[in-house]
Amino acid sequence: xxxxxxxxxxxxxxxxxxxxxxxxxxxxxxxxxxxxxxxxxxxxxxxxxxxxxxxxxxxxxxxxxxxxxxxxxxxxxxxxxxxxxxxxxxxxxxxxxxxxxxxxxxxxxxxxxxxxxxxxxxxxxxxxxxxxxxxxxxxxxxxxxxxxxxxxxxxxxxxxxxxxxxxxxxxxxxxxxxxxxxxxxxxxxxxxxxxxxxxxxxxxxxxxxxxxxxxxxxxxxxxxxxxxxxxx
Amino acid sequence: xxxxxxxxxxxxxxxxxxxxxxxxxxxxxxxxxxxxxxxxxxxxxxxxxxxxxxxxxxxxxxxxxxxxxxxxxxxxxxxxxxxxxxxxxxxxxxxxxxxxxxxxxxxxxxxxxxxxxxxxxxxxxxxxxxxxxxxxxxxxxxxxxxxxxxxxxxxxxxxxxxxxxxxxxxxxxxxxxxxxxxxxxxxxxxxxxxxxxxxxxxxxxxxxxxxxxxxxxxxxxxxxxxxxxxxxxxxxxxxxxxxxxxxxxxxxxxxxxxxxxxxxxxxxxxxxxxxxxxxxxxxxxxxxxxxxxxxxxxxxxxxxxxxxxxxxxxxxxxxxxxxxxxxxxxxxxxxxxxxxxxxxxxxxxxx
Numbered sequence: 001x002x003x004x005x006x007x008x009x010x011x012x013x014x015x016x017x018x019x020x021x022x023x024x025x026x027x028x029x030x031x032x033x034x035x036x037x038x039x040x041x042x043x044x045x046x047x048x049x050x051x052x053x054x055x056x057x058x059x060x061x062x063x064x065x066x067x068x069x070x071x072x073x074x075x076x077x078x079x080x081x082x083x084x085x086x087x088x089x090x091x092x093x094x095x096x097x098x099x100x101x102x103x104x105x106x107x108x109x110x111x112x113x114x115x116x117x118x119x120x121x122x123x124x125x126x127x128x129x130x131x132x133x134x135x136x137x138x139x140x141x142x143x144x145x146x147x148x149x150x151x152x153x154x155x156x157x158x159x160x161x162x163x164x165x166x167x168x169x170x171x172x173x174x175x176x177x178x179x180x181x182x183x184x185x186x187x188x189x190x191x192x193x194x195x196x197x198x199x200x201x202x203x204x205x206x207x208x209x210x211x212x213x214x215x216x217x218x219x220x221x222x223x224x225x226x227x228x229x230x231x232x
Numbered sequence: 233x234x235x236x237x238x239x240x241x242x243x244x245x246x247x248x249x250x251x252x253x254x255x256x257x258x259x260x261x262x263x264x265x266x267x268x269x270x271x272x273x274x275x276x277x278x279x280x281x282x283x284x285x286x287x288x289x290x291x292x293x294x295x296x297x298x299x300x301x302x303x304x305x306x307x308x309x310x311x312x313x314x315x316x317x318x319x320x321x322x323x324x325x326x327x328x329x330x331x332x333x334x335x336x337x338x339x340x341x342x343x344x345x346x347x348x349x350x351x352x353x354x355x356x357x358x359x360x361x362x363x364x365x366x367x368x369x370x371x372x373x374x375x376x377x378x379x380x381x382x383x384x385x386x387x388x389x390x391x392x393x394x395x396x397x398x399x400x401x402x403x404x405x406x407x408x409x410x411x412x413x414x415x416x417x418x419x420x421x422x423x424x425x426x427x428x429x430x431x432x433x434x435x436x437x438x439x440x441x442x443x444x445x446x447x448x449x450x451x452x453x454x455x456x457x458x459x460x461x462x463x464x465x466x467x468x469x470x471x472x473x474x475x476x477x478x479x480x481x482x483x484x485x486x487x488x489x490x491x492x493x494x495x496x497x498x499x500x501x502x503x504x505x506x507x508x509x510x511x512x513x514x515x516x517x518x519x520x521x522x523x524x525x526x527x528x529x530x531x532x533x534x535x536x537x538x539x540x541x542x543x544x545x546x547x548x549x550x551x552x553x554x555x556x557x558x559x560x561x562x563x564x565x566x567x568x569x570x571x572x573x574x575x576x577x578x579x580x581x582x583x
Contacts, residue, residue: 150462168555193415193459193554195472195568206555206562207352214555214562 006125007223010092011037012133014125015223018107025099025107026220027125028076029167030088032061033136035077038091047084055079058215064136069150072143073167073191075136078218081210082170082181085219095227097172098219101203104163104171104184108198111158120160147188167218168192168204181209183217192216298451298577299403301432302411303389307455309355310550311411313345314567315574319368319379322571324479325500328370334378338365352561354551373505374578388432404439407449407580408432409573415459426531433539449542451576452532454519457547458568459554464522470515471549474568475508476500481566509579512546512572519545542580546572 005017007024011034015024039047058079062071082098089096099107120126120141126134141160148155148165158164168183183204186196192215196202206214302308320342323329333339366379387402410432417424432450437443457463457471479498500508523529523545536543552566 147461151468152465188461189459189463189468190461193456193549195458195468195549195552195566197472204555204563206557207560208557212557212562214557216555 006128007225008128009034009096009221009223012130014129014133014137015221016123016125018103019110021103021106022224022226023103024223024225025103026222027120028137028140028162029169029218029220030077030085031075031136032077033075033132035088038088041091042087047087054213058213064132064139067136067139067143069143069146070190072140072147073188073216075140076167076218078167079213079215080170080218081213082172082219083210085170089221092221092223093228095224096221097224099169099171099222100174101171101182101184101201102174103222104169105198105201108158108163108184111156111161111163112199120157123157163198168196168214168216170217170219173203179205179209181205187216298574298581299406299408300411301386301388301408302455303416303428305416306411306413307416307550308411311453311455311548311570313349313355314548314550314565314570316342316345316366316379317349317565318476318480318567318571319366319574321476321480321483322368322371322500324483325476325498326370326372327499328372330367330369332367334365334367342366349565352564354556354559354561371578372500372502377578379574388435389428402435402439404436404441404448405446407451407577408436409451409453409577411453411455411573413456413459414454415456415461422527423531425528426535429532429535433535433541443539447540447542449544449580450536451544451546451573451580453573454545454547456549456554458549458552460547463547464518467515467518467522467547470511471547471568476571477552477566477568509575512575515547515572516545519547544576544580546576548572 005024007015007017009015009026013031013034014027016027017024039052055077059076060074062074064075067075085098089098120137126137129137140162144159144162144165145155147153148159153159153165162185164186165188166185167187168185170181171184173179173182183206184198184202186198187194194216196204206212206217300308300312320331323331333342367376368379369376371377410429412425433448436448454460457467475498498504520529520533520543524533533543546569548570549568550565550570551561552568553561553563555562
C-alpha cells in the first residue's frame with residue numbers, strides 16, 4: 001500500500017488522506033514534539049510551564065533515542081482535555097480539527113482490512129520528512145513492532161499508525177449523543193489496562209470529560225483542505 | 233461456632249466430611265440448599281476434544297465450595313464485588329434463576345456495594361472485613377447454591393497472628409482459587425510464584441486434612457488481566473468478548489431506553505453451558521501452554537505435578553479497564569469473565 005496523498009502539518013509531521021474521504025489525518029497521535037511548537041507560541045497563560053508539568057507527570061517525556069516497546073507512548077502528548085486539543089488545532093490553521101467518530105472508525109477499518117504494507121517507509125510516508133521527524137516516527141514504529149512481537153499480535157498499518165496499541169484519542173461525537181467528546185482506541189495494556197474494542201465502535205466516555213485529565217487520552221487531527229479554499 | 237453459623241445461614245445438614253467453619257476467613261463459598269447428599273464420586277477428566285453429551289443434572293445439588301487466597305493488592309476485593317455483581321445478573325441468562333441476599337445485613341452490604349460500583353468507585357486499600365450471603369437458585373447444570381463471600385484474613389498470603397499461626401480456619405476440602413495479578417508480582421524473580429505455591433502447599437499440609445486423601449484442587453485466576461502486556465492475543469480476545477458481560481451491557485442499554493426485557497436476553501441453556509465450559513477448558517490449556525513458555529510457569533507446573541494438584545487456569549478483569557481519575561474509575565465497571573473461577577469451582581467441587 002503506497003499512500004499517494006500526504007500532507008505535512010505546520011510542525012512537519014505527516015498526515016494521510018483517508019480513502020473515500022476528503023480529509024487528511026495525522027499518521028500518528030500528536031507527539032510532545034509537535035505540541036511543544038504550539039506551547040512556544042501560546043501566549044494566553046493557560047499553556048504555561050505549570051500546565052506542561054502536569055501533563056508530563058501523567059505521561060513523562062522521552063527522547064527519540066530512548067524509545068522502546070515499554071515506553072513508546074511517552075512520546076505522545078496525553079492528559080490533554082478536548083478543548084485544549086481544539087486550541088492546538090486552531091493554532092495549526094484553518095481546516096484543522098479533531099476527528100469525528102465516523103472518520104476515526106473509517107480510518108481504522110481501512111487500515112485494519114486493506115493494508116498490507118510491512119512498514120511506514122513502504123507507504124512513502126517518511127520520504128518527505130525532515131530528519132528529526134523521520135527519526136522519531138521510525139523509533140516509535142520499531143518499538144511498536146517489538147511490542148507486537150512480544151504479544152504475538154500482527155503488526156499491520158493499524159498498529160503502526162497506533163490506532164491499536166497507542167492512546168485513547170479524543171473524537172467529536174456525531175448524532176444525538178448528549179456528550180460532545182469520547183475516546184476511541186486501544187492503548188497498550190502496560191500504559192493503560194483495557195479491553196476496548198474500537199473495531200466495534202466501543203466509545204469510551206469518561207465522566208467529566210471536559211475537566212478530568214486522563215493519562216491515556218491524546219488526539220490526532222484531521223485537516224480538511226476544502227475549508228482552506230472556502231476561507232480564501 | 234458451627235452451630236451458630238448453621239443457624240445464622242439456615243444450614244440444616246451439611247455433609248459432615250465437608251464441614252467447615254467460615255470464621256475470619258477470606259472466601260467465596262457456594263453450597264447447596266440443605267439437605268445435601270454425600271458427594272458423588274469424581275467424574276472422569278473432561279475431554280473437550282470430543283465433546284460428550286451433557287450429563288443429566290444431579291437430582292440433588294452437591295456440596296460445593298471455593299476458598300480464595302490472594303496476596304495483598306492482587307485485586308481480591310474488586311473480584312469479590314464484580315463476582316457478586318455478575319452473580320446477580322445471571323437471571324438475565326437463566327430463566328429459572330433466582331437470586332437474593334440471605335439477611336438484612338447482607339442486603340444492606342450488597343446495596344452499598346452496588347451503589348459504590350455505580351459511582352465508579354474502587355475498593356479502599358484497607359477494606360474492612362465484610363460478608364455477603366447470597367442464595368443462587370436454578371443455575372443450569374449446577375442447580376441451587378449459596379454464595380458466601382467473606383473477606384478477612386488470608387491463611388496463605390495474609391496476616392499471621394503473633395504466635396505464627398493464621399487466625400482463620402480454612403476449608404481445604406474444596407477447590408481453592410488463587411488470585412494472582414501478574415502485573416503486581418513486583419519482582420523479576422522467576423522462582424517467586426513457585427515459592428508462593430510452595431507456601432500454599434505447606435499451609436495445606438499443616439491443616440488437619442490428609443493431603444494424600446484429598447489432593448489440592450487449585451484454580452489459578454490471573455487477575456487484572458487487562459493489564460498483562462504480553463497476554464496472547466487469543467486470551468485477550470477471550471476477555472474482550474464475554475457473552476455474559478455483553479448481556480449485562482444489553483440490559484443496561486435497554487434500561488436506559490426505558491425497555492424492560494421480559495425474558496432472558498440470552499438463553500444460557502445446558503448446551504450453551506456445556507459449550508462455555510468447553511471454551512473454559514480451552515482457555516485453561518492456552519494459559520497453561522503460555523505459562524510453560526516462561527521459567528516461572530514451568531516451575532509452577534512442575535511443582536503442581538509433583539504434588540498431584542488438579543490445576544485449572546482462568547483469567548479475569550474485575551473492572552474491565554484501569555482508566556482512573558482521582559482514585560475513581562473514569563468509566564463504569566465492566567467486569568469480564570469474573571464468573572469463570574466460580575464455574576471452575578462448581579465443576580471441580582462435584583468431585
